[in-house]
Amino acid sequence: MLSAMSFQKANMRYFRIFFLQLQHAIEARSLSVVWFLTALTTPLLMLIFWSGATAAAGGRIFSWSYSNFATYYLFIALASSMLTAHIQEDVAFEDINKGNLSQYILKPFPYYTSKFLLELPWRLFQGSLAISGIVIVALFFKNLVSVTSSPIILLLAIVIAILAFILSFTFKMILGLLAFWFTEISGVMNVNEIIFSIASGTLIPLEFFPNNLRTLFEILPFSYMIYYPIIAFLGKLNTTSLLQVILMQLLWIFIFSLVYKFTWAKGRKTFTAVGL
Amino acid sequence: MSAITVNHLNKTYKSYRKDPGFFGSVRSLVKRKYENIPAVKDISFTIESGELVGFIGPNGAGKTTTLKCLSGLLFPTSGEISVLGFKPFERKNEFLKQISLVMGQKNQLWWDLPPMETFLLNKEIYQIPKNHFKKTLDELISILEVEDIINIQVRKLSLGQRMKCELIAALLHSPKILFLDEPTIGLDVVMQKKLRDFVREYNKKFNATVILTSHYMEDVRQLCDRIIVIDHGSILFDGKFDELVKKHTQQKIISVIFEKEVLREKLLKLGIIKDFDLPKVVLLVKRENANSVAEKLLKDFSVLDMNIEEPDIEDVIRNVFSKS
Numbered sequence: 216m217l218s219a220m221s222f223q224k225a226n227m228r229y230f231r232i233f234f235l236q237l238q239h240a241i242e243a244r245s246l247s248v249v250w251f252l253t254a255l256t257t258p259l260l261m262l263i264f265w266s267g268a269t270a271a272a273g274g275r276i277f278s279w280s281y282s283n284f285a286t287y288y289l290f291i292a293l294a295s296s297m298l299t300a301h302i303q304e305d306v307a308f309e310d311i312n313k314g315n316l317s318q319y320i321l322k323p324f325p326y327y328t329s330k331f332l333l334e335l336p337w338r339l340f341q342g343s344l345a346i347s348g349i350v351i352v353a354l355f356f357k358n359l360v361s362v363t364s365s366p367i368i369l370l371l372a373i374v375i376a377i378l379a380f381i382l383s384f385t386f387k388m389i390l391g392l393l394a395f396w397f398t399e400i401s402g403v404m405n406v407n408e409i410i411f412s413i414a415s416g417t418l419i420p421l422e423f424f425p426n427n428l429r430t431l432f433e434i435l436p437f438s439y440m441i442y443y444p445i446i447a448f449l450g451k452l453n454t455t456s457l458l459q460v461i462l463m464q465l466l467w468i469f470i471f472s473l474v475y476k477f478t479w480a481k482g483r484k485t486f487t488a489v490g491l
Numbered sequence: 492m493s494a495i496t497v498n499h500l501n502k503t504y505k506s507y508r509k510d511p512g513f514f515g516s517v518r519s520l521v522k523r524k525y526e527n528i529p530a531v532k533d534i535s536f537t538i539e540s541g542e543l544v545g546f547i548g549p550n551g552a553g554k555t556t557t558l559k560c561l562s563g564l565l566f567p568t569s570g571e572i573s574v575l576g577f578k579p580f581e582r583k584n585e586f587l588k589q590i591s592l593v594m595g596q597k598n599q600l601w602w603d604l605p606p607m608e609t610f611l612l613n614k615e616i617y618q619i620p621k622n623h624f625k626k627t628l629d630e631l632i633s634i635l636e637v638e639d640i641i642n643i644q645v646r647k648l649s650l651g652q653r654m655k656c657e658l659i660a661a662l663l664h665s666p667k668i669l670f671l672d673e674p675t676i677g678l679d680v681v682m683q684k685k686l687r688d689f690v691r692e693y694n695k696k697f698n699a700t701v702i703l704t705s706h707y708m709e710d711v712r713q714l715c716d717r718i719i720v721i722d723h724g725s726i727l728f729d730g731k732f733d734e735l736v737k738k739h740t741q742q743k744i745i746s747v748i749f750e751k752e753v754l755r756e757k758l759l760k761l762g763i764i765k766d767f768d769l770p771k772v773v774l775l776v777k778r779e780n781a782n783s784v785a786e787k788l789l790k791d792f793s794v795l796d797m798n799i800e801e802p803d804i805e806d807v808i809r810n811v812f813s814k815s
Contacts, residue, residue: 228615228616228618231611231615232612232615232616235604235608235611235612235615238604238608239601239603239604242603242604243603317559317564317592317594318599320563320564320582321562321563321564321587321590321591321592322587322616322617323584323587323588323616323617324616483566483580484566486564486565486566487504487565488559488564488565
């Protein structure tokens, strides 16, 4: 009974911290809207490109019609704003380079969890903007937005989406922690953005790539952050494939959490707590 | 049991050195020169619980580095640190719940939200029971007189108001050990005094161990019974404030206001004339001669008023550092 109560108390603690962070995100809402619009740019540009391409190819490319493309990029916009963490710059520039990390180190609360609770409200806030956008589009163009109607697939897709966020978040945390060793971390982040936009399916759906590249992208973690959550929602995967995706996500989360622990432990020894 | 024990602590920073100019940058692309800069060199000391200790030293002396090692921010290059029986770098929750570090130039308050939100956040993070939180908060708010500002966005507060709220945020969990790094920096004289009074009260009331670094000698002189003087990473002095003054100043200051005009030459026999602006004269005399000189002055001259003082604390410290 007592342990159940203390468990409930501990959960309340996370909830309250999350709630305070949410207030902060709402306070800075204009920033949130700008970031959301940024996440929208690439999918919109790609959509314009494919509309020309499908018209020139006589209506279909590899069995994809224009409306298939439209649905895909609509969901890319949603996934980029909801599932992709952007914590790396905060970790590298604010915390490590400027020394704000000290405040986190001094508190009896894990850094990873603090940052997770800091990032989550932003994703929910921007995600809700994206969902409202999709609802509006669905009202006008009903056939553009067709998610799976099977409850089991939908449930698995939700699990995949949550795991995708955890995966993306842990990866970005590691990326940020590299600032312990490299003062000029922007270069590494830019290279990551390029690789990510190709290998995650943000630019082009993965089925358009040659087979060997596709196999590589299926091994790399990036497709499990964007591409698979989307096609899971669109109902393009059967239950077995969905479970395989979940397995791959869990494997990558496990690997990243080990790398994170290692990077954190090593990096903290090099931290000089500058600016104090 | 001692609250803090430090044994042979060393902390060396690794720093990359670039030659000046464009070619220096190009050269650093191929070969980078790294340099080891020792910030703290083999220091040892013990602090008992309830002590209020001041760290004095010029910029870059190693004060803040020591404080950062004690609070677990930095990994010591070598040596041992024990704070309340914990190794600070390990960041055990039980340890972190008993300490607090306040930095004059860095804040933990959320810039876009009122201070109250940070207080509530800390309540959750430190798992402070509701009643205890309310009691401590009310007490701190009334001592520091911040009733009106705790619900105003932090960015709109003045430096002094922010510093007060920083202190509240740092003390809500009633830490047994309080590290204060330059707490009065940038504050006006009135605020400085208020803050000093508050620190003293906190130390007495909770029997908290307080370690403070400051550039303002007044802070240290008024607050700390014991001081540790650090320069170039080493401890130059560790002891009572009066001992430092005795040890490092061979002179005392006698300021006299004469009733009648006196001849400069006559006073020269008694000591060094620091200031001669009749009717006021300031003499520097040997510490052991101070009493006899005073007697002589009273006997041989008509004196309106006389004071025997210790030299200015800034001068004492300058004297210590110039010797090092």
